[in-house]
Amino acid sequence: MNKPVRTTRADYPHFLSISTRWSDNDVYGHVNNVVYYSYFDTVVNEYLLRAGVLDFSEGETIGLVVETRCNFFASVVFPQRIDAGLRIEKLGNTSVRYEVAIFAEDSEEAAAQGHFVHVYVNRVTRRPVPLPAPLVAALKPLVHA
Template structure:
């Protein structure tokens, strides 16, 4: 399996600073791998909430994660700031592929990069639905074309 080349900071149109916490480190002295997925979730949901398209308590449509992946290039540790870059590489009928780069503050190359896919479903039936127009409009500024791996 070939590891993809890391995308630089300029490949991401949106950033969120995240401060590492003492509890993020594991016994090996670096941020534990599962915490990276928490950072992914944080940058995506922060963007959706601020854009006014995620009402996690009452919204009729919710996104369910159906796929995740992460490549690690360098360790992150407490205490340091992480800058989570966000982009959208696929806007489907009912799904979105988000890609995230986790950068040490001010660095151009990510410590990790990965993706997750949300399938948007009806909150009650859990059946896929078309992306609402306001969600699609909020995600379009994050959409980028990427080269196939």
């Protein structure tokens, strides 16, 4: 397997600043690997909420995570501010592949980067449904060319 190419801030159109927390660190003195997935989830859901296309309590359509991956290049630690960069790698008929990178506050290169895939389903039946038009419109500006 080839090691992924480390991305830079210029590769992402949307950012969310996040403060690391004391509980994010592990016994080895850096943010634990599982916490990065929380950062990924946070930047995606923050974007969807602010765009008005995520109603997690009443919406008919919900996104279920079906795939995740993260590659690590450098450690981040508490206390440190990070920036989570977001872009869309693939905007499908019923799914979206979000790509996220975590940057130390003053770094141009990603400390970690990865992706997760949402399959959008009907809240009740849990069967895949076409992406709603407002969601597609909100995500198009983030599509990576």
